[in-house]
Amino acid sequence: MTFGLKSFLKAQYGDIKYDFNIYYPDSHEPDNREWLVTNGLGGYASSTISGANTRRYHGLLVSALTPPVDRHMILSRLEETIKIDNHSYDLSTNYWSSGVISPTGYKKIESFSLYPVPTWVYEFEGNYLIKQLCLIYGTNELQIAYYWLAEKPNATKKVSLSLNILTAFRNVKSQVRGRSDEHFPQFVSPKHTVIILGKSEKRMCISFNHGSYQVENNWWWDYHYLHETAQVLPDTEDLMHLGCIKANLDHEIPFALSVSLDEVCGLPNFNDTVINALRRQAQIIKKSQLPNNSLATALTLACDQFLVVREAKEINTAIEGYHWFNDSGRATMIGFEGLFLVPNRFAEAKNALNLYSEKMVSGLIPNRFLDTSNKISTITCEYNAIDVVFWWGVALYNYYNVTNDLNYLKFQLPIMQEVVTHIINGTNPGVKMDAHDGLIRTIDANNEFSWMDAKVANMPITHRQGKAIEICALWYNFLSIFQHFAKLCNYNKNYAKELNDLSELVKNSLPRFWNSSKQCAYDVIEKNGVLNKSFDDSIRPNQIIALALPFRFFTIEQEKSILKIAQEELLTTYGLRSLASKDSCYQAYYGCGFVQADQYHRDLSYHQGSVWPYLLGFYSSAYVNVYGLNSQTKPQLLKLWQPLFDHLLNDYCVSAIAEVFDGDSPHKPNGAVNHCLAVAAALKWYKTLN
Numbered sequence: 086m087t088f089g090l091k092s093f094l095k096a097q098y099g100d101i102k103y104d105f106n107i108y109y110p111d112s113h114e115p116d117n118r119e120w121l122v123t124n125g126l127g128g129y130a131s132s133t134i135s136g137a138n139t140r141r142y143h144g145l146l147v148s149a150l151t152p153p154v155d156r157h158m159i160l161s162r163l164e165e166t167i168k169i170d171n172h173s174y175d176l177s178t179n180y181w182s183s184g185v186i187s188p189t190g191y192k193k194i195e196s197f198s199l200y201p202v203p204t205w206v207y208e209f210e211g212n213y214l215i216k217q218l219c220l221i222y223g224t225n226e227l228q229i230a231y232y233w234l235a236e237k238p239n240a241t242k243k244v245s246l247s248l249n250i251l252t253a254f255r256n257v258k259s260q261v262r263g264r265s266d267e268h269f270p271q272f273v274s275p276k277h278t279v280i281i282l283g284k285s286e287k288r289m290c291i292s293f294n295h296g297s298y299q300v301e302n303n304w305w306w307d308y309h310y311l312h313e314t315a316q317v318l319p320d321t322e323d324l325m326h327l328g329c330i331k332a333n334l335d336h337e338i339p340f341a342l343s344v345s346l347d348e349v350c351g352l353p354n355f356n357d358t359v360i361n362a363l364r365r366q367a368q369i370i371k372k373s374q375l376p377n378n379s380l381a382t383a384l385t386l387a388c389d390q391f392l393v394v395r396e397a398k399e400i401n402t403a404i405e406g407y408h409w410f411n412d413s414g415r416a417t418m419i420g421f422e423g424l425f426l427v428p429n430r431f432a433e434a435k436n437a438l439n440l441y442s443e444k445m446v447s448g449l450i451p452n453r454f455l456d457t458s459n460k461i462s463t464i465t466c467e468y469n470a471i472d473v474v475f476w477w478g479v480a481l482y483n484y485y486n487v488t489n490d491l492n493y494l495k496f497q498l499p500i501m502q503e504v505v506t507h508i509i510n511g512t513n514p515g516v517k518m519d520a521h522d523g524l525i526r527t528i529d530a531n532n533e534f535s536w537m538d539a540k541v542a543n544m545p546i547t548h549r550q551g552k553a554i555e556i557c558a559l560w561y562n563f564l565s566i567f568q569h570f571a572k573l574c575n576y577n578k579n580y581a582k583e584l585n586d587l588s589e590l591v592k593n594s595l596p597r598f599w600n601s602s603k604q605c606a607y608d609v610i611e612k613n614g615v616l617n618k619s620f621d622d623s624i625r626p627n628q629i630i631a632l633a634l635p636f637r638f639f640t641i642e643q644e645k646s647i648l649k650i651a652q653e654e655l656l657t658t659y660g661l662r663s664l665a666s667k668d669s670c671y672q673a674y675y676g677c678g679f680v681q682a683d684q685y686h687r688d689l690s691y692h693q694g695s696v697w698p699y700l701l702g703f704y705s706s707a708y709v710n711v712y713g714l715n716s717q718t719k720p721q722l723l724k725l726w727q728p729l730f731d732h733l734l735n736d737y738c739v740s741a742i743a744e745v746f747d748g749d750s751p752h753k754p755n756g757a758v759n760h761c762l763a764v765a766a767a768l769k770w771y772k773t774l775n
Contacts, residue, residue, distance in 0.1 A: 088206045088213055090196045098201065098359055102367045103382045105200035106734055110134055115178050115191045117311075119143075119738035119758050120199050121407055122220045123390045125400065127153025129407060130203075130220045130227060134739075135191040137178040138162055139311040141322065142257050142408035145218070148225040148346045150287070153393035153404060154411045155458040156257045159282075159289055160227065160344045161324050164249035164305075165190070167207075167214055167334075170242055176207060176216070182307040182321045199740050200382065201363045211236035214334075219358050222365060225346035230355035233334035244334040246296075248342065251305060251324040252289065254282035256458070258409060263304035263323030271300050271327065276352060280327055289327075292343040294352050296332025317683035373428040375772060380730055383740040384768040387733070388424055391416075391761040392433065395454070401436035405453065406744055406757030413453045414441050415536060416761045418476035419699070423765025426487050427772050434484055435493060441477055442500050448507025450474045452538075471516050471527060471534040474504055475559035482566045482635065491573065498576045501567045505584070508560070522594035523587055524557045526611065535627075537663070537692040541685050547663075547692040549621070551612040554598050558631035558638070561595060564588040565636040595638040598628075605650040606631065606639070624654050624665035626700045632707035644711045651704065658728045659746045659754075660763075661700035663692045666748060673749035675756065694748035695755075698729055702766025705773075714773070723774045729767055742767060 090107050110116035115135035123129045127149030132138055138161070146160035165176035175188030195208040207214040215232040233244050252269075253261040270281040278291040278298050291298070306323045313320035332340045341353040369389055375381040391403040393412060403424055405413035417424070417437050425434035441450040444466065451466035452473050478501065485494055508525070511517040515529030527534040533545035535553055540546065568584055571577065598606045600620070606628035609621035629651050631637070632644055639647070654665035664671050672690035676682025682690075705722050712718050729742060737743050737754040742763035744756030 088195050088208070090198055090204065090206055093206075093215070094198065094201065094204065098356070098363055101201060101363065102377075103200075103370050104377055104379045105198060105382055106379045106739070108134060108197045108739065110191065110194050110197060112192045112194070115186065116194070116197075118736065119741075120197075120203055121390065121738060121741060121759055122199075122203060122218075123393075123404075123407070124220045124224065125222050125393055126225065127156060127393050127404065127412075128220070128225055129156075130218060131408060132162070134197045134205075135178045135194070136162075136176070136205075137180055137186075137191070138308065139180065140408065141260050141310050141313055141318075143310075144257070145229075146220070146225070146227040146344050146346070147257055151457045153395055153402070154454055154456045157287075158253055158255050158257055159225070159287075159346050161251050161253050163229070164251065165216075166247040166249075167209075168243075168245045168247070169209060169212070174207075174209065176214070180309040180311060182309045184309075200386070201366060202359055212242070217355065217359070219355065219362055221358060222362065224348075226348070226350055227344045228341060228353045228355050228358050229344075230339045230341040230353070231334060232339040246330075246332050246334055246340055248330045249301075250291070250327045250330070250344075252280075252282070252327060253322060253324050254285060254287065254289075256456070260319050260322045261324075263306065263325065265304065267304075267325075268302040269325060269327060271302070273298060273300060277349065278328065279349065288347050290343075290345045290347070290349045291330075292350050292352055293330055293332070294341045295338065296330050296340065298328055298330050300328045301326045302328075315681055316687065317681050369428065372430070373772075376775060380734060381771065381775075383733055384764065384771055385428055387740050387742075387759065387764045388428060388768050390759065391420075391764070392424060392430075395440060397436065397440070399436055400430075400433040401440040402454075403437070403761050405762075406760040407741075408758065410757060410761075411454045411456065413761075414444075414451045414473045415453070415470060415476065417441065418473060418480045420762050420765030421476075421480035422483055423702075423767070423769040424761070426483060427769050431484075431488055434480075435490075438477070438481060438484065438497070442497065445474070445500065445503070447512045448474060448504045449512055450477055468513060469532055469534065470536075470538065471513070471525060472536060472556055472559055475556075475563045478504075478563040478566050479559070479634065482569075485570070494570055495574050495576070498567070498570055498574060501563070501570070502577070502580065505564070505567065505587075509587075518560075519552070522597075523590035524552045524594050525560050526552050527556070539688040539691040541688050546688050549609050551609040551619070551621070553609050553627065554606050555627040555630040557591070557595060557598070558634055561588070561591045561638065562634045562636045564591060592638050598631075599639065599643060603650065604646045606647060623668055623670075624650060625663060626651065626655055626661040626697070626703065629655070629661065629700065629707050630703050632710060633703040633705075637710065641711065644707070648704075648707060648711060651707075656704065656725075657696050657746070657748070657752055658750075659701075659732065659752050660696045660698035660729070661704055662694055662696050662748050663700075664694045664748075666694065668694075671748065674747045675745055675753070690748075691745070696746040696748055696752055697744075697763075698742050698746070699760065699762035699766045701725065701729065702762075702770060705770050719774055722770065726767065726770055726774065729763075730771070733764075733767065 121131040176190040343353040402412040405416035452470035537547040612619035672694040738758035741759035743754035744760035746752040
């Protein structure tokens, strides 16, 4: 007999307006599927269902010191023990460098739910402990509550809880080794404690509604992070044991704990905290106008996890993926429809368009933002990609098609003209339009300007010097969109002929990408700047990106052939391979098949065969562009998406989609546990197909 967690949650917080999944872990081994919740500032809480931290990135309170970047570990974990009469039970699960798993609290977990807030049910011979966690949106505050539910309401069992608080104040990408002489100053008062985090000026503030706190200030040694072992990275860490809270549990009053960065919070009222979170979730779900089922809920709320603020009070950018990516122009613009338009978040969509246009330099917008706490460099963002500004144009096009906001459009046209001028005259060294055919050429031995930009020892792995198909197709689309908008707004008639002539030149040049021998498109023409002499005929998904755009240039027969080749060579259960499996450079497994793959081998395979789920969105768009969206094509596309929908609900990280999968079956997930572009594409196509 199961506990009935969904019924408990509805009884506790009123009628929950959306559906959600309940998970039932196997008690024979730790359930190390991950979970993640975010706070809109770049911070998050994340671990596994079992409670074991298996990554250096796992922690209960991770805060962005310069939102949304500079993420630092504030609260690593709680080591929990419940005492029922004279029997003590550990709730925690840990991996240690010795190879031991101890304690084994996972054996007591009866069920888990991510929504409305992460909730665990522990069973003790018909009695239940409910643990809940809520990261308060828009703040760096975490609240945790524990409820004791006895089998018999009048049971007289004496129940108490001990919480050992552990931290390693650090950047999430680093690890800490303890020193026996190192202690964190603490200021203790009844129900409140303030801890100075090492040599920093940052403070961890703890409040709790009842119980007592005992200062400890000692190190717990040699926690082991399984995922770091697999990536040949330092995989052990020591955590500072700050202190222990002890409290009695009764049937009426749950124990509630608040942990925050810098701001001393009042005593936690956990029930109100969850109701506020539910209210916000319900508003997001209602606005999206999607069916009320667990998949629609998970997709909608998963997209919300990426949206953050930068230099503003309202959402205006998106984190590329968790746990280690920062916000990104490419992710925000490619994912624009799923992140903003599908869930009807139009004000935030405009904020994002504004932010990135304001950050424009020499016709380019930032590819990614960097941590600002890095004292080695003062650079805060990278202008190392040419496609991102073109995706900004596509996002603007999609925004107008949904909102018909002509007034906003008028303010963007001078910016679009500025982009065109810079592209024609040359922008980033290594990027220039070829005046002969109007196509974009990129040549720089040290940089790759497309999305396939992984580097090893500062050298691109998948170098595509020359004229790359999706970049040139995006350039043509940018020009066509600009033309379309200029006509709508009666903009700069003197410029119209020049723009039209350039657009026609590019359109007439693009068919040169056709590879008649393989009946698909070249990935790159004029490699290394050699005119008409060198072609890259690698079969990659970039030609599918070109087919997915609103303005196309191949014949319909050619497009059908490209789709056929992609289906045969690239399409898998979870997305498109980044390189055809028959290619001599193909890497079938992320990390080149090594059980423990270092950074070099992970990057080597990143764009050389790894499956990218987000590319299924482009494949779907290309398919609809060619065959239409109708009663015949909808079921076929839905069948393609179903494995990813199932993955989102059940695998790797619940309510998330992995960044990449292995190229070969069984297509093991890897990379970031939650990838912005994959989730945004999945939400867009869920709505389109339903």
